[in-house]
Amino acid sequence: MKRTDEERMQAVGKGDLDAFRDLVLAHQRSAWSVAFRFLHDPAEAEDVVQDAFLKILDAAPRYRPTAGFRTYLYQVVSRLCIDRMEKKRPGYTDELPDVADPSPGPGEVFASRQEEDAVRTAVDALPPNQRIALILKHYEGLSYAEIGAAIGVTAKAVEGLLGRARSVLQDRLASLKKE
Amino acid sequence: MKCDKVLDRLGAYADGELSRLQSRRIGRHLEGCSSCQVHLAGLREVNRIVGEIPMPPVPEGLALRVMAEAARRAPGVERLSLIDRGCEWLTQALQAMSYPVRLAACGTVIAASLGGVLMADRITPADRRYADVVAARELDGVEWFGAAPPASVAAAYLAAASTSSPVEGDAR
Numbered sequence: 001m002k003r004t005d006e007e008r009m010q011a012v013g014k015g016d017l018d019a020f021r022d023l024v025l026a027h028q029r030s031a032w033s034v035a036f037r038f039l040h041d042p043a044e045a046e047d048v049v050q051d052a053f054l055k056i057l058d059a060a061p062r063y064r065p066t067a068g069f070r071t072y073l074y075q076v077v078s079r080l081c082i083d084r085m086e087k088k089r090p091g092y093t094d095e096l097p098d099v100a101d102p103s104p105g106p107g108e109v110f111a112s113r114q115e116e117d118a119v120r121t122a123v124d125a126l127p128p129n130q131r132i133a134l135i136l137k138h139y140e141g142l143s144y145a146e147i148g149a150a151i152g153v154t155a156k157a158v159e160g161l162l163g164r165a166r167s168v169l170q171d172r173l174a175s176l177k178k179e
Numbered sequence: 180m181k182c183d184k185v186l187d188r189l190g191a192y193a194d195g196e197l198s199r200l201q202s203r204r205i206g207r208h209l210e211g212c213s214s215c216q217v218h219l220a221g222l223r224e225v226n227r228i229v230g231e232i233p234m235p236p237v238p239e240g241l242a243l244r245v246m247a248e249a250a251r252r253a254p255g256v257e258r259l260s261l262i263d264r265g266c267e268w269l270t271q272a273l274q275a276m277s278y279p280v281r282l283a284a285c286g287t288v289i290a291a292s293l294g295g296v297l298m299a300d301r302i303t304p305a306d307r308r309y310a311d312v313v314a315a316r317e318l319d320g321v322e323w324f325g326a327a328p329p330a331s332v333a334a335a336y337l338a339a340a341s342t343s344s345p346v347e348g349d350a351r
Contacts, residue, residue, distance in 0.1 A: 020249060024242045032237045046238055053245045054252065119228045137194065138229050144196050155196075163190045169225045 005069035013060040020060075024053055027070070030140060031077050037135045038081040040124065048084065052076045067149055074136060074150035082128045115173060122172040123165075130165035133158055180208045185215050193222055 003011070003019070005026070011019035031052055035045035055076055063072075123131060132151055136142045144155040144162075153161070185208050191197050192205045209215050273281055 017246075017249065021242070021246055024245050028242050028245070029237050032241065033234055036234060037232075042235065042238065046241060046244075049241060050245050050248055054248060057249050057252075115228055116232060119225065120232055123229065123232075134229065138226065139234070144191070144194070159188075159191050159196070162194075163187070166190055166222055166225055169229065170221045173225060173228070174221070 006065035009056075009060060009063050009065070009069055009072075012057065013063055020053075020057055023056075023069070027073055028053075030070070031073060033139055034074065034077050034132075034135055035081055037139060038078075038132060039084060044084065048077060048080045051080055055080075068146075071146055071149045074140070074142070074146075075152075078132045078136070078151055082132065085128055115176060118172055118176045119169055122169050126165050126168060129153075130161045130168075133161040134165045137162060180204050182208075182212060182215055185209070185212070186218055189215070189219055189222060193219065193226065 003022075005023060008016075008019040008023050012023065028049065031049045032045060035048040035052075036042065039045050039048065052073065056073065123134060126134065129151060133147050136147045136150060142150070144158040147158045148155045151158075185205050188197065188201065188205060192202060195202075197205070209219060273284070276284065
């Protein structure tokens with residue numbers, strides 16, 4: 001019978017490394033997605049993912065399934081990302097990752113690429129809490145309540161964070177269209 | 180509903196986070212307000228662009244590296260895991276047995292343990308030496324069929340063992 005993540009986590013707490021491997025395999029993509037989108041540096045994102053899973057391994061004996069494992073993972077990854085960013089120099093957000101754009105067509109692509117770059121730069125310049133809320137909403141599909149649980153605020157506060165973040169992005173997009 | 184109230188909750192409306200009633204109210208306002216419709220369209224465009232930002236795939240071997248680090252940092256975990264699994268298996272096996280069978284199993288284990296302790300006390304140094312001699316003979320036999328000549332070490336050991344006294348105290 002397939003175990004739930006919470007049951008696996010309790011098994012990890014008893015020293016079951018196979019259960020830990022199952023958790024890593026099942027959630028590495030989510031952890032990587034959040035870390036990479038936040039940090040834009042593959043090496044740093046990998047460090048964060050590794051740190052997050054090792055912290056979870058260490059904390060497993062004390063784990064109580066009061067919240068879902070996924071929320072717990074996002075909580076650890078978000079905290080590590082924000083900590084890393086706070087230690088970094090301020091101007092790093094201008095560095096954009098060299099990621100292949102899968103969208104086809106030469107003509108409109110330039111404008112759409114410009115928009116994407118502008119939005120991405122604007123996302124990177126957002127305060128950490130707004131940025132992590134945006135990442136958890138758009139790429140991980142979390143509800144406001146789940147985002148709140150992950151970053152330690154209420155669902156209402158998440159609505160505020162997302163509202164301010166999107167307002168900045170809309171302004172940036174509007175000014176780009178005027179240029 | 181006024182525009183400022185609607186705009187405050189437009190993000191939650193687009194994300195499907197509002198109750199059915201709140202959502203219906205905002206929907207009704209939007210039907211008759213072109214300004215709020217423009218805001219909603221702008222919001223949806225931003226959401227679309229943010230959602231389309233690509234991401235590189237998970238680095239190959241990431242999980243393996245995590246597991247290697249986990250095993251390096253917690254070398255005792257795997258051993259503990261085996262012990263735990265053994266205990267779990269034993270518990271499950273005992274639980275599967277009926278009460279008298281459980282008692283019989285426990286009795287057998289206790290009797291075997293006691294028997295082992297008593298037998299260990301009865302083994303004298305002479306018995307141990309005899310066992311050594313037998314082992315040495317077997318070893319010698321094996322070597323006899325080998326490519327090398329009969330090993331002098333085993334032969335010497337056999338000779339020494341057979342000449343010495345069977346009781347340790349008598350050697351002196």
